């Protein structure tokens with residue numbers, strides 16, 4: 001295929017906006033079609049900030065787009081998990097062991113707005129809002145769009161289409177049958193609901209104070225379910241309750257204010273005074289579903305590609321959905337360099353290298369739900385975590401804890417998953433019958449690691 005001049009992107013969410021900046025920088029004329037109205041300058045529905053954890057893979061892609069200087073102003077470092085135990089005590093577990101091994105809380109809305117503005121102001125990118133993509137004729141390169149205000153439908157042609165229209169992607173739903181591919185969405189039987197810990201009293205500088213530790217991701221792990229909280233810049237925290245949909249301790253069981261109040265009092269003592277609008281918010285806010293999308297292939301000839309949640313939505317427990325989507329963008333740019341903008345070669349290669357990685361992070365994200373809501377308080381888990389850090393110190397070119405490989409490095413997810421399995425086996429052997437790190441047999445550790453874990457560059461994507 002000759003290099004296309006125009007690229008059409010469906011969806012100006014996190015991934016579509018970043019991709020438009022990166023493609024604009026390469027000289028493509030980009031048009032984004034977005035279903036929602038422009039969110040800039042408009043108060044959000046709830047007026048509240050919903051935040052996300054940003055980590056190394058996402059930061060790398062944002063830096064590639066030249067946006068990190070601006071994005072940095074939005075970030076709050078989270079140095080580890082602050083566990084709120086059932087006895088009311090708090091316990092801090094660092095995520096990494098170097099000062100830079102932290103993840104960052106960032107407002108979804110602020111980040112999205114920043115990227116849209118960067119695309120429109122600095123690059124040949126046009127965003128057309130309130131345009132819902134309805135159907136695609138891939139053979140004749142035609143889209144049907146509907147204006148959500150006027151309800152008017154119209155046709156528009158495209159040269160190359162990139163679908164970044166999220167987990168319910170219309171682009172995916174058109175592309176997969178058109179290529180005779182396969183797609184499955186698997187929903188978790190746990191849902192989520194967002195709540196808020198407001199800022200405390202205003203300090204001398206006029207800013208709201210934080211009512212709990214600012215630089216941490218807070219978790220109230222309760223076995224089958226959990227509550228988490230991430231800090232916002234205004235002193236508030238966005239709180240998310242993850243709970244089974246049905247059964248004894250479930251969303252279905254929390255039918256009225258008294259039951260809800262009692263449930264929080266029993267399970268999350270101390271939070272009732274932090275979440276003053278609990279009852280009002282709980283019954284007003286949407287109960288969100290969580291799921292994993294697996295589909296193949298991700299492209300149609302040399303005409304279309306899906307990426308981000310559109311091709312691989314995952315559950316949020318590793319904080320990697322956006323980061324993985326951002327890595328899709330940086331990897332696409334790497335391949336455009338490698339194949340000299342030949343999209344006919346780039347699309348199948350992108351599908352070949354990214355799909356196994358998306359499957360791997362989907363599995364790790366599912367596993368991490370159990371880690372967060374339950375294993376974190378298990379002494380054996382904590383011993384393995386401590387030992388993992390010690391092995392990383394002693395054998396840094398071979399052993400890096402799996403969490404760190406995913407969050408602080410850029411080794412492909414599939415490789416992190418494979419090495420993680422081997423490392424888990426080694427840790428299991430070393431802590432068998434052992435209660436503290438001083439009793440671990442480090443000579444055995446060295447020989448197992450040298451035998452089973454090859455030296456790799458943990459910061460290379462492939």
Ligand SMILES: Cc1cc2nc3c(=O)[nH]c(=O)nc-3n(C[C@H](O)[C@H](O)[C@H](O)COP(=O)(O)OP(=O)(O)OC[C@H]3O[C@@H](n4cnc5c(N)ncnc54)[C@H](O)[C@@H]3O)c2cc1C
Pocket residue numbers: 010011012013014015016033034035036051052053054131132133134164165166167168169170192240288307308309310316318319320321322323324325
């Ligand atoms: C509770 C929760 C917590 C999360 N926490 C994290 C986290 O900490 N870290 C992390 O990395 N990830 C996290 N994620 C995942 C992250 O939100 C997603 O991976 C990310 O938003 C994907 O970006 P996207 O651009 O692919 O899709 P989206 O952000 O969903 O954007 C899709 C865009 O397409 C538009 N659109 C949809 N349909 C159409 C259509 N037919 N026509 C035109 N436009 C359309 C939408 O309006 C939207 O703007 C979390 C997810 C959830 C649910």
